[in-house]
Amino acid sequence: MRVTPNGPLLVRGAETIRDEEGVAHETTRPVVAVCACGKSGRKPWCDGTHKVVRRGRA
Ligand code: FES
Numbered sequence: 001m002r003v004t005p006n007g008p009l010l011v012r013g014a015e016t017i018r019d020e021e022g023v024a025h026e027t028t029r030p031v032v033a034v035c036a037c038g039k040s041g042r043k044p045w046c047d048g049t050h051k052v053v054r055r056g057r058a
Pocket residue numbers: 006007008009034035036037038039040045046047048049050051
């Protein structure tokens with residue numbers, strides 16, 4: 001797993017990601033971007049919203 005500054009968690013080799021409610025989300029991708037900002041409209045996946053949120057704070 002790799003943490004990106006102000007962005008998602010990049011997870012390599014995961015078959016399942018569990019969200020904060022314990023719901024399992026399966027994936028077949030070699031690398032997935034998991035939302036760490038809490039603002040994604042596609043949780044648990046990052047949808048790029050963190051870029052807008054960060055810009056709004058500046
Ligand atoms: S980290 Fe990208 S939308 Fe939350």
